[in-house]
Amino acid sequence: MGMTLAEKILAAHSGRDAVKPGEFVWCNIDATSGGGLRGLERLGVERVWDSQRIYVTDDHLAPPTSISVANDMVETRRLVEKYGITHFYEYGRHGIQHQVFPEHGYVVPGDLIAMADSHSTTGGAFNAAVTCATGESLYIMTTGRLWFMVPESIKVELAGTLPPWCVGKDVVLKIAGTHGTEAGLYKSLEFSGPGVKQLSIGSRMTIANMGVELGAKFAIFPCDETTLSFLQGRTEREPRPVAPDPDAAYAEVIEVNLTGLEPQIACPHDPGNVHSVAEVVRQHVRIHQAFLGSCTNGRLEDLVMAAKILKGRKVHPKVRMIASPASMEQWRAADKLGVLQVLADADVMVAHPTCGPCYGGHLGIIGAGEVCISSTNRNFQGRMGSPESFVYLANPATVAAGAVAGEIVDPRELYNFEKDEMTWPTKN
Amino acid sequence: MADEELIREGRVWLLGDNVSTDLMMPGEVMRLGGEGYRQCFRANRPGWVDQVREGDLIVGGRNFGCGSSRPAHLNLLRNGICGIVAESLGRVFFRNAINGSLAVLTCPGVSKAFDEGDTARVNFSTGVVQNLTKGISLQGIAFPADSPPMEILRIGGLMRLIEKELAKKSGE
Ligand code: SF4
Numbered sequence: 001m002g003m004t005l006a007e008k009i010l011a012a013h014s015g016r017d018a019v020k021p022g023e024f025v026w027c028n029i030d031a032t033s034g035g036g037l038r039g040l041e042r043l044g045v046e047r048v049w050d051s052q053r054i055y056v057t058d059d060h061l062a063p064p065t066s067i068s069v070a071n072d073m074v075e076t077r078r079l080v081e082k083y084g085i086t087h088f089y090e091y092g093r094h095g096i097q098h099q100v101f102p103e104h105g106y107v108v109p110g111d112l113i114a115m116a117d118s119h120s121t122t123g124g125a126f127n128a129a130v131t132c133a134t135g136e137s138l139y140i141m142t143t144g145r146l147w148f149m150v151p152e153s154i155k156v157e158l159a160g161t162l163p164p165w166c167v168g169k170d171v172v173l174k175i176a177g178t179h180g181t182e183a184g185l186y187k188s189l190e191f192s193g194p195g196v197k198q199l200s201i202g203s204r205m206t207i208a209n210m211g212v213e214l215g216a217k218f219a220i221f222p223c224d225e226t227t228l229s230f231l232q233g234r235t236e237r238e239p240r241p242v243a244p245d246p247d248a249a250y251a252e253v254i255e256v257n258l259t260g261l262e263p264q265i266a267c268p269h270d271p272g273n274v275h276s277v278a279e280v281v282r283q284h285v286r287i288h289q290a291f292l293g294s295c296t297n298g299r300l301e302d303l304v305m306a307a308k309i310l311k312g313r314k315v316h317p318k319v320r321m322i323a324s325p326a327s328m329e330q331w332r333a334a335d336k337l338g339v340l341q342v343l344a345d346a347d348v349m350v351a352h353p354t355c356g357p358c359y360g361g362h363l364g365i366i367g368a369g370e371v372c373i374s375s376t377n378r379n380f381q382g383r384m385g386s387p388e389s390f391v392y393l394a395n396p397a398t399v400a401a402g403a404v405a406g407e408i409v410d411p412r413e414l415y416n417f418e419k420d421e422m423t424w425p426t427k428n
Numbered sequence: 429m430a431d432e433e434l435i436r437e438g439r440v441w442l443l444g445d446n447v448s449t450d451l452m453m454p455g456e457v458m459r460l461g462g463e464g465y466r467q468c469f470r471a472n473r474p475g476w477v478d479q480v481r482e483g484d485l486i487v488g489g490r491n492f493g494c495g496s497s498r499p500a501h502l503n504l505l506r507n508g509i510c511g512i513v514a515e516s517l518g519r520v521f522f523r524n525a526i527n528g529s530l531a532v533l534t535c536p537g538v539s540k541a542f543d544e545g546d547t548a549r550v551n552f553s554t555g556v557v558q559n560l561t562k563g564i565s566l567q568g569i570a571f572p573a574d575s576p577p578m579e580i581l582r583i584g585g586l587m588r589l590i591e592k593e594l595a596k597k598s599g600e
Pocket of ligand 1: 296
């Protein structure tokens, strides 16, 4: 019997010829993120397993939001030095970890990576098995190993042609709306089909990112030209591309036809409560805040998509819009192209890279009765602030269009994506 | 290793489907540590923290503990919860719980078998879930005795396992 992507990667990292779903294996890990450095010291660990494979940055509280956070960062910097950790990204060189780590080539095809934070699945965009191990980074940093239950795999077959007003966000919301947020619970989502090659690295990252909103342990894309050209110059490590065997066994096959896809919106309070933009427009949802950013949709191409809507317009007088590029690399690229200027001219508050608004931590928490349209990945009750607030998840164009109109509208009414006359290079 | 069965008995709270870790540990109070646990379920079950008792169990619906990887299990432990049985569990939450020594079990059908306040007896080693109030018994999906999650639960959490491995290393 052939193996899926997840099975191949887990077999290769556990020193076995083959593994089967349901088996428990101990694996060697290729990289992790250092969430528990203080724990290492407390345990008296002298040396970490591999100081070059531990990535450290702050994103959730960037830059420090209180004295206690600032003190934590003082400790983090001391420990980074103590353990000789080479990949530490100081504010100004930082970003949301799922963005800034791939930019520095921490994930190459064939890798098995377990790191802090649930959206670690983002790394699956690079033909690797990347998953969350927040509570386990201490163990990984000490031993370089972790246990896994071999997941069943689901094949997600992407067919058709993605319309110009849709991006990866709409694809993954469509899957969540059609198949539910448990579609991939414990499973490895493995993307294939002719639709894949149309997807930019950014769109693949968005889909893999929200793989966790489908419950998945991994969300893995194949390796192609797009993958390899992104990695060019970012890593010295050798890619080990993995492809599933033709006779691999899948628990399920999900087919997604990209042709004719409409912009999708997840309504409160669940990422699976998805409707097409036309359905939501009819409800005349007034909004108070629009947020463009996060590891889901805070890349250059997302900022450009929003800028096409915002160019020459103003954010509605009763709305505030916040934009936070996902990393300093994305920030600088957008600045160079004049994209940040377009946003600022439209009265968007352009911020630094941070998780703040996305998880209701800081920098734009919303209050009781407020509605936010957001390019992020979660709209659980209370996610962005007050338990009495409401979050709608959408693609960057829909977020920007909402900010301009003051209510949720179809972005295609504000910009002709088919003609697409504003061209900004979006390669990053 | 001598296998003592991992059994918990207590009063049941029914929490429903898709209970996220944001509900257990809201983002805004994530860093409050010690005091933040009082905010557990404030959005979906206001007042719950005043009613829950040490040794209570949670019966969850589908995808219990979905969402963020924050250590939300700590807020359940701090409120006295000693075990969780659910139709299905969010993957990251389930690993966090095991690593933090909070026993969890997947048991299809469990949310229909209990009313809130019933007494449950859950054998996490064999997977047998009993509703002592109603006299119903169900079979959940227990981890194999020799699997890593069982080993971690038996030893009392992932920290204990790290300490054991470090001790082994320094003894070599
Ligand atoms: S941007 Fe949001 S989803 Fe992404 S890591 Fe930060 S808090 Fe999590």
